[in-house]
Amino acid sequence: MGVYALHVGDFADHDLAAFPVDTRAKRPAVKGWQDANASKSRAWARSPKFASADGLGIVMGKPSGIVEVDVDAVGDAWLAMAVERYGETPITIRTASGKSKLWYRHNGEGRSVRPFSDMPVDILGDGFTIAPPSRRDDLGASYTFRTGCLDDVANLPTIPAGAIDMPAQRAAGTVRSGERNASLWRWCMAEARHCDDVEALIDAAATWCSAFLDPLATKEVEGCARSAWTYESSGRNFIGLKKPQLTNGDMIMDGLIDQPEAYALYLLFQRWHRNRPAFAIAPRAMSDAGSPPWPRRRIESARDVLIERGFITEVRSPRKGRRQCGLYSLTPQSLPGGGVYSDCAQIRAFSGASA
Template identity: 30%
Template structure:
């Protein structure tokens, strides 16, 4: 009997539904579709259908879990994370020696590298591979606590984030905003049809290679913005500059041949392995809107033609991204030709 079938009842006894996961080299992918919506009855049936699978996954949001995912073997990063987000009785070490600290979900959402300088993710959406799964480099193990602690996990603290205020080009004092459910910047009424927004972001990525400080980058982007016949608002300059500087700090400046490159993480592929059209749409959206830091934009069916997709295929890809927490549909649209869906990237 594999780890999934053996441990599915243990998690189910604590109200947590699990599903089988396939581990192939470095890739971890669910063995079934609809895994983010699986409840306890279906989970029990899957244990009978997949008796030999050696890895199991848990949908975080459905099971009211948030995982502090420390993507390094450095225990100091784990200690720093526990200091920032509070102690928890349940800690896991993956087969590769990385760490998971488990908390009760408080609506944290799925945030990959919220601090670009730290190898830490906050997983309140999506899924996580759970112990005692066998990974490509070894078995996941509980190194602190026991299964009984899953009934009394604490809530995570310290999940508020910093963002730059959209007031003036010279002001650089951060303000506190709420966590993932609220946008850091909301650019109202902005239209991207003329390409100014994307053009400015591409320029910001190139200039970030040369800038030595964030303030210097803002001035460079501001100067580039003045070259447009109709410059963009100052808040857009600040938003674009902040995003480009974050890419620089994280070592993710990838501008080749004058073009910006979208960043796709391995975890993105893990979550969308069975939805290639959704991956294509995600890449397109990150290229066009990834610098908005949570700002909202229209996602009409015009994208379908630009991506050589049928409208039903495009809508299915859009819905997959929403179901798996890559985008949030703020307004569903549909009340006429000039009422497109409004979304934001998560």
């Protein structure tokens, strides 16, 4: 049996009707999931076709009495910010990809994707969510309760009045079959300015269009999102002009912002060696020459950070016996939206194209 058949009884015992879900595609595995009840849940669990499902879905809103705050970013800082804005709750969830969900008592909230431009958060007051202990075999991880459990569903608080200021936007549930692709593409173009990469946009798009009365295939959702991201990353997104375009220099700074010495050393290597296939790093000689003016061990430590984070590659290890220093090369870095660069000229070219 899969996760669904093993745990559907636990949900039924807590008055939550669960249905099987394809966790990788984030789609219900059955038709009529909106009308799930205890009888249907158990019938699906008896079917060999659905019992093996590794995902449990529950309907948000009035049927379950739950509204979910879906934090679509990894990190405890985002979870803490969501708790600060929407209030304490006994149930918080870690998704298979390391993101967070918070459950509250439904109080008439609807479904809103990214209601605030400063937070990667969706409010799910209808549609469905994937619940613990659903599993993603492709990620080798499961949805888990960070805090609380199903016993706490009966004691969920409501979101404080005023915490949700829903923007005016077309509800996905009103989009008709002939309008789905065009509506989703335009939504992705507007949403792209709030996403850090194409995978985040694909995930947000899947959440928004999951409320379509006639769902799109996963490939179509990904196609719309990737098309919109191509416009965004190349600076041609005239629907999402409010988001500043990021250069790869910005991304390098973000990748080393907590290691300022490694960042400074990387910039020196770019200046000196950007057109060389490989170059030597001799910490003692560099320290003696004052380039940079640091002790040998600080240079070694900064070098090791650059290796660990993939900014430089070790071509040949240092050999003390032969008194040979190590040989290294700059690692080509990914450009936003795809592609790579390996020298400053390409950074300038990309920045100009994105302006």
